[in-house]
Amino acid sequence: MxxxxxxxxxxxxxxxxxxxxxxxxxxxxxxxxxxxxxxxxxxxxxxNHVARSLVLQQSKLLFLLITDITNPFYTTIARGAEDAAKKHGYRLLFGNSDENVDKEKDYIDAILATRADGVLIAPTGDLSLSNLERLRLHNVPFVLLDREVPGVGSDVVLGDTKEGARKLVEHLKSRGHSAIALINGSPTISSARLRLEGYREALKLNDLPFDDRYVLEMAFEPRSDLSEIENWLDRMTPPPTAIVAGNNVLAVEVIRTLAERGNRVPEHMSVVGFDDLGPYSEIDPFLTVIAQQAYQFGYLGMQMLVERIQERGESPLPWRKVVLPADLIVRRSVADAT
Structure with missing residues (x-):
């Protein structure tokens, strides 16, 4: 060499x-x-970037750690983050935690070993606290995406997910639905908690009842076994006429489960959800969604991270929280309640 x-x-x-x-x-x-x-x-x-980083105390490497690279929401975030990193002269490495805090820890170890200058991270949830504290202990700047972690002071880019949940329920109510269920992520994830709050508030504001049986909380990740969703559908009596899905993965799995039972959307059940389905939405616009600004999540988050890196040795800025509005996109997955 x-x-x-x-x-x-x-x-x-x-x-x-x-x-x-x-x-x-x-x-x-x-x-x-x-x-x-x-x-x-x-x-x-x-x-030899490792040797160079020892001399310059800067590797010009940044890391993006997300929870599910197969999810079009995170794929688009990665595009925005990469574009911003390149603009500022950084190379970007990617990791995928699969919503697993132990796998997230392994990536944190790799980030520290490669001496990355900073990390843009969508944490797995509240249990990410110890992983983020390790980054702080080693003076590695980081910015959170999509989710907050209690006890962690940091810059963060979020979507207005609570308002998004309210918009979905209100849209279903406007189509005559009153029995509205929610399939959502784990309560250890801040965005899932906010979606539940928005759902409950919208029910109350529209004089609709809240029923615990109409809420299912599970991981925001793909699964081959749909029995948990099957059992939930069987437990709801009377059955709902509409379902709100906490993300696009859960929306697809609800639709798959309904199809296996011979139920068509929206003829037999209306379904809405969070986050679009990437290019598939353009080919056959079907699912009514709250569309978050995924590209801006990545781009703004990376901008904030670079600013944190550049301010080293100076008086730090106050922590910043950016909340991006989300849009309701109405398509064909909702029918009028009968």
């Missing part, structure tokens, strides 16, 4: 000049800079 000394010898310059070209520092003529870069390409030189 070529070194800066090999490049210096072939280009006829000093090793210091090569270092300045690599790090884009110092006053070097365009001619010399071009010659050094040409030799670097000829020798297939790959900079």
């Amino acid at each position: 070529a070194t800066i000394y090999d490049i210096a010898a072939k280009a006829g310059v000093s090793a210091m000049t090569v270092s300045r070209v690599i790090n884009n520092t110092g006053k070097i003529s365009d001619k010399t800079r071009a010659k050094v870069r040409r030799v670097m390409e000829e020798l297939n030189y790959v900079p």
Whole structure:
């Protein structure tokens, strides 16, 4: 593997000049800079970023840790985060926790080992507290996405998820529905708690009853076994006429379960949910959703992270919370109640 000394010898310059070209520092003529870069390409030189980070105390690496890369919401977040990182001269690494706090911890270990300059993270939930404290202990800046963690002071980018839940219930009420169920994420996740609050508030404001049997809380993740949803549908008596899903994954799984029972949406059951289904929504617009600004989640979160990195050694700014509004997109998955 070529070194800066090999490049210096072939280009006829000093090793210091090569270092300045690599790090884009110092006053070097365009001619010399071009010659050094040409030799670097000829020798297939790959900079040793670990050694470089030890000298500069900066790796120019950032990490995005999300909970489910197969979810179009998080895929779009990743696009926004990558675009913002590139704009500021950073390379971005990705990790996927699968809503698992232990897997999240493993990624935190990897982040510390690679000496990443900062982390943009959608935490698995309240149990992420110890993982985030490890980042803080090692002075690694981080920004939270989509979810807050009690006891953690940090910048955070959220959606107005409580208002979104209210909009979904009010839309169903406007179509004549009064028996409205909710399938939601774990109560250890802040966004799921807010969606439950919004659902309950909307029921109360619209003089609709709240029934514990109409609420199912489970993980925000894909599953092959739909028996838990099956059992929940069987327990609800009288059955609801509409279901609010806490995210797009749960919405799809409810629709799958209903289909296996011979129930069509919206003819037999109306279904609405949070977050769009990516390109599939454009091919066949079907599901009525609260669409969050996923790209802006990633882009703004990364902007905030870079600002935190750049302020090191200065008086820190107060923690910032950005709450992005969400839009109700009405499609074909809701029918009038009969």
